[in-house]
Amino acid sequence: MTLILKQLDHDNLCHGWEWEVADIDVLAERVARVALGQYRHVAQILEGLSGAAPTGTAQHAADALKKLKLAKNGDPWQRDGWLFQVISWIAANQNRQEATLAPPHIFHAHKGFDGMQLELSGDGKSITAIVIFEDKATEHARKTIKQNVWPDIVGLEAGERVSELTHEASALLERHQHLHPDLNIDDAIDRILWQQARRYRVSISIDDKHKAADDRKRLFKHYDSSADGEVARRRAETMHFDDLRQWMSDFATLVENKIKAIAHV
Amino acid sequence: MFDPITAALIAASPPLEGLDLDALPKRLTEAFADIVAARIRLRGEGAEDASEMLQETLLEVRRLAAAHEAFVALLPERENRAAAAFVAASAHQVCLIGSIVDEDEITQSYLDGASVAPEICATLLFIVAEAHADAAECAKRISFSPDAGTDVESALLTAIKSLATGRLSNIGQMDIPDIDTGQATPEQAIDALYLELFKGIKRLAARLLARIDLDPAAGGIEPALAYFTRVKELSVGQMDDVLGTGDHVYNLFPGPLHLANLLIAVERDLVESALTRTPAPQGVDEDGWWQVIRRMARKRPFLWRNHRDAIASNYLEKGTSSAISFPTGGGKSTLAELKIAASLIRGEKVVFLVPTHALVDQTTRALKDTFNTFDIVGDVEDEVTFSDIVVLPEVIVTTPERCLMLLTTQPDTRTSRTTLRIFQFVADLGKQGPK
Numbered sequence: 001m002t003l004i005l006k007q008l009d010h011d012n013l014c015h016g017w018e019w020e021v022a023d024i025d026v027l028a029e030r031v032a033r034v035a036l037g038q039y040r041h042v043a044q045i046l047e048g049l050s051g052a053a054p055t056g057t058a059q060h061a062a063d064a065l066k067k068l069k070l071a072k073n074g075d076p077w078q079r080d081g082w083l084f085q086v087i088s089w090i091a092a093n094q095n096r097q098e099a100t101l102a103p104p105h106i107f108h109a110h111k112g113f114d115g116m117q118l119e120l121s122g123d124g125k126s127i128t129a130i131v132i133f134e135d136k137a138t139e140h141a142r143k144t145i146k147q148n149v150w151p152d153i154v155g156l157e158a159g160e161r162v163s164e165l166t167h168e169a170s171a172l173l174e175r176h177q178h179l180h181p182d183l184n185i186d187d188a189i190d191r192i193l194w195q196q197a198r199r200y201r202v203s204i205s206i207d208d209k210h211k212a213a214d215d216r217k218r219l220f221k222h223y224d225s226s227a228d229g230e231v232a233r234r235r236a237e238t239m240h241f242d243d244l245r246q247w248m249s250d251f252a253t254l255v256e257n258k259i260k261a262i263a264h265v
Numbered sequence: 266m267f268d269p270i271t272a273a274l275i276a277a278s279p280p281l282e283g284l285d286l287d288a289l290p291k292r293l294t295e296a297f298a299d300i301v302a303a304r305i306r307l308r309g310e311g312a313e314d315a316s317e318m319l320q321e322t323l324l325e326v327r328r329l330a331a332a333h334e335a336f337v338a339l340l341p342e343r344e345n346r347a348a349a350a351f352v353a354a355s356a357h358q359v360c361l362i363g364s365i366v367d368e369d370e371i372t373q374s375y376l377d378g379a380s381v382a383p384e385i386c387a388t389l390l391f392i393v394a395e396a397h398a399d400a401a402e403c404a405k406r407i408s409f410s411p412d413a414g415t416d417v418e419s420a421l422l423t424a425i426k427s428l429a430t431g432r433l434s435n436i437g438q439m440d441i442p443d444i445d446t447g448q449a450t451p452e453q454a455i456d457a458l459y460l461e462l463f464k465g466i467k468r469l470a471a472r473l474l475a476r477i478d479l480d481p482a483a484g485g486i487e488p489a490l491a492y493f494t495r496v497k498e499l500s501v502g503q504m505d506d507v508l509g510t511g512d513h514v515y516n517l518f519p520g521p522l523h524l525a526n527l528l529i530a531v532e533r534d535l536v537e538s539a540l541t542r543t544p545a546p547q548g549v550d551e552d553g554w555w556q557v558i559r560r561m562a563r564k565r566p567f568l569w570r571n572h573r574d575a576i577a578s579n580y581l582e583k584g585t586s587s588a589i590s591f592p593t594g595g596g597k598s599t600l601a602e603l604k605i606a607a608s609l610i611r612g613e614k615v616v617f618l619v620p621t622h623a624l625v626d627q628t629t630r631a632l633k634d635t636f637n638t639f640d641i642v643g644d645v646e647d648e649v650t651f652s653d654i655v656v657l658p659e660v661i662v663t664t665p666e667r668c669l670m671l672l673t674t675q676p677d678t679r680t681s682r683t684t685l686r687i688f689q690f691v692a693d694l695g696k697q698g699p700k
Contacts (some may be wrong), residue, residue: 030507030508043449046457050375071291078275102514102516108451166331177339
């Protein structure tokens with residue numbers, strides 16, 4: 001087990017899990033493998049299309065290590081944001097029951113979501129909803145939720161960003177159908193894009209301020225007015241850090257070492 | 266807003282829960298009207314109500330666009346793809362009219378790793394639906410500024426605009442931008458994927474202008490589909506067992522993948538509608554026919570569904586008389602030019618009648634452009650007694666009154682009438698009955 005997931009529901013406001021690291025070494029290795037896998041994909045594209053010379057794992061590792069470097073101005077938020085997204089993706093996978101989800105984008109995009117997951121019916125044969133991720137690695141949890149996350153969700157509920165949603169959901173549906181050819185794709189499109197069977201999964205870093213259950217509940221205040229309806233639509237996930245930036249900095253080093261070890265460089 | 270044929274096409278689109286397909290054409294028309302009305306009201310009093318109404322309508326139409334766009338992208342071979350594509354594109358168009366943009370802000374139609382701008386998708390969806398006039402109109406919304414995106418993005422956007430507006434030879438003349446392959450960044454990979462789609466559109470344009478398909482081994486063009494399919498496959502990367510669970514994990518570039526899917530749907534039917542593929546009618550010299558239609562294809566490369574229906578009903582064959590009525594912009598000129606081409610190559614003479622003097626000039630100019638090796642005369646001079654036109658040119662463009670005078674004063678033209686193709690080309694003059 002990479003992460004320990006502890007269920008924490010807040011009545012009708014939201015439901016979800018709190019993540020704790022079970023084995024930091026395994027977690028770092030998983031993140032390293034995601035980074036390596038993504039850069040291997042990048043290399044495959046360039047080799048396949050522009051005749052770039054084939055590269056080996058050592059080159060993919062060198063490229064992946066760049067992803068973990070801080071921005072030129074020393075700002076860590078981009079790197080930490082991506083690390084947190086991958087951790088969030090690992091948590092979602094641990095808890096996913098057959099759902100299909102793709103790892104967070106490695107590219108800089110003007111558009112796009114932090115993550116997305118197809119939620120399946122009990123028998124796994126049909127799609128019941130799409131889950132939209134909002135992943136935030138921040139030292140100001142409540143402010144971020146209030147000023148960024150809720151307005152984002154309200155906008156999505158009002159029909160913003162439908163094109164991005166359509167394109168990412170289509171890619172996931174296509175993958176899912178590839179693995180499960182008996183999937184009724186028209187039915188899935190009807191449900192998630194026409195009927196908007198849509199759920200949200202907000203994941204955020206917290207410190208001591210929001211550690212206690214009541215404080216955690218307060219963190220997610222107004223989730224129900226941002227996305228109304230049944231509580232299943234509102235998933236809230238947290239990961240506690242004593243010092244977020246320090247933890248991420250140490251973790252990035254760990255991931256770097258893993259990348260080097262896997263690639264034998 | 267929709268003619269009966271288009272309304273029937275809309276009603277044939279894939280069903281959605283709770284959506285009345287028969288009422289859908291009306292609903293789309295209403296949504297369009299609602300949005301135009303709301304936009305006017307937004308500028309004046311009652312802006313708040315208008316804004317609320319606009320939001321509700323937009324939300325519904327966006328869901329419609331999303332679902333139908335996914336229908337086309339995920340199952341490009343579905344039978345009702347043209348219907349789904351038309352609904353998606355029309356719904357997008359309603360939303361694009363409704364979305365309030367800051368006019369001072371120059372924004373590039375986006376193409377990134379995750380997504381593609383709706384105006385780009387709508388343009389391609391109209392092409393899938395064979396609604397070429399709508400595609401050309403929608404393409405006007407595709408904007409780019411050379412400073413905002415990469416060279417590949419600019420090239421791809423230009424090519425899509427040109428494809429939609431039928432300027433296929435422009436696409437052929439475009440250079441293939443260079444990309445820096447020295448760096449293995451995700452952004453380079455996305456650029457490479459989009460570049461491949463651009464190359465595919467170049468192949469598609471070349472094929473649409475060619476008379477036949479040659480096998481690539483015999484010097485023919487590699488099908489565009491091969492390029493689009495490569496992008497589709499490479500946009501999805503299978504990763505190792507990163508989670509240690511044995512599950513398949515895929516890395517995705519949804520933006521290029523989606524555009525590749527839409528272009529696959531475009532490619533599927535477009536060649537069938539290429540003007541260059543129209544076979545010569547009976548008794549018409551193949552090479553002469555090709556020389557004319559290849560020239561026509563530079564301006565209007567696509568035959569619309571109504572054109573193809575007419576041709577399938579022997580419209581171009583000798584001795585077939587036809588009465589044709591299309592709305593403005595419905596493509597009468599293309600059909601007229603094709604009929605003229607068939608007649609001229611058979612060695613027949615053409616009298617082209619237009620209702621006004623102003624149209625004589627305009628029509629003559631247009632015909633001279635297409636039939637540059639033929640003798641075309643626009644005739645409007647009322648005073649001339651035809652003494653100088655004893656021998657009719659290959660094409661004469663004139664008014665019915667002049668034609669009547671010609672027929673009564675020039676016996677020679679009457680005797681040669683068996684060789685004439687007479688066109689009564691009447692534009693809609695409106696209802697002139699008592700009010």
